[in-house]
Amino acid sequence: QVTLKESGPGILQPSQTLSLTCTFSGFSLSTYGMGVGWIRQPSGKGLEWLANIWWDDDKYYNPSLKNRLTISKDTSNNQAFLKITNVDTADTATYYCARIKAYVFDYWGQGVMVTVSS
Amino acid sequence: DVVLTQTPSTLSATIGQSVSISCRSSQSLLDSAGNTYLYWYLQRPGQSPQLLIYLVSNLGSGVPNRFSGSGSGTDFTLKISGVEAEDLGVYYCMQATHAPYTFGAGTKLELK
Numbered sequence: 001q002v003t004l005k006e007s008g009p010g011i012l013q014p015s016q017t018l019s020l021t022c023t024f025s026g027f028s029l030s031t032y033g034m035g036v037g038w039i040r041q042p043s044g045k046g047l048e049w050l051a052n053i054w055w056d057d058d059k060y061y062n063p064s065l066k067n068r069l070t071i072s073k074d075t076s077n078n079q080a081f082l083k084i085t086n087v088d089t090a091d092t093a094t095y096y097c098a099r100i101k102a103y104v105f106d107y108w109g110q111g112v113m114v115t116v117s118s
Numbered sequence: 119d120v121v122l123t124q125t126p127s128t129l130s131a132t133i134g135q136s137v138s139i140s141c142r143s144s145q146s147l148l149d150s151a152g153n154t155y156l157y158w159y160l161q162r163p164g165q166s167p168q169l170l171i172y173l174v175s176n177l178g179s180g181v182p183n184r185f186s187g188s189g190s191g192t193d194f195t196l197k198i199s200g201v202e203a204e205d206l207g208v209y210y211c212m213q214a215t216h217a218p219y220t221f222g223a224g225t226k227l228e229l230k
Contacts, residue, residue: 046221049218
């Protein structure tokens with residue numbers, strides 16, 4: 001059974017760094033072809049893909065967030081991470097992680113709400 | 119970036135009615151290896167998106183066969199053959215052929 005769960009700080013202030021963790025089970029990020037992606041959704045709005053990390057540690061980022069994103073993984077503990085630097089109110093959203101198998105985002109976590117406010 | 123245009127933005131249906139949602143891409147989603155990375159997701163109220171269709175027309179695990187996907191190149195369609203109450207929510211198409219991956223703006227399926 002594949003499950004993913006996101007965790008984060010809940011609230012943070014503008015200019016701080018947002019650190020998110022995706023803890024998963026039912027698959028391994030050391031398996032060929034496997035990946036984890038991060039997607040976010042502002043309240044009442046659509047979905048925005050942020051970044052992927054693959055079994056071979058290859059990484060892809062959405063260039064719209066320029067150099068603010070860093071994705072990483074801890075294969076032995078079944079976790080993936082996303083950092084977003086210099087946040088502002090536009091980064092307020094629900095953040096999801098999802099398993100990627102054969103380029104399909106097939107299982108998603110329940111999401112974690114993040115609010116950026118002074 | 120690839121723009122995915124979904125129509126309609128809102129769809130009102132009765133239980134048992136068949137409906138279709140269109141997703142048009144600003145460029146072809148067929149890659150050089152012959153794959154088309156087009157997906158459909160349903161987001162029920164208060165829930166995370168769930169996979170319905172992958173690679174244009176393949177049914178996701180556990181997805182009822184009243185859902186079907188079709189299309190090629192730049193034009194894609196999701197069809198629901200006999201809407202049920204549990205199908206209500208927002209439907210999104212997504213492409214992963216071209217980076218950055220992008221989503222359509224969504225189609226809200228409501229009960230008439």
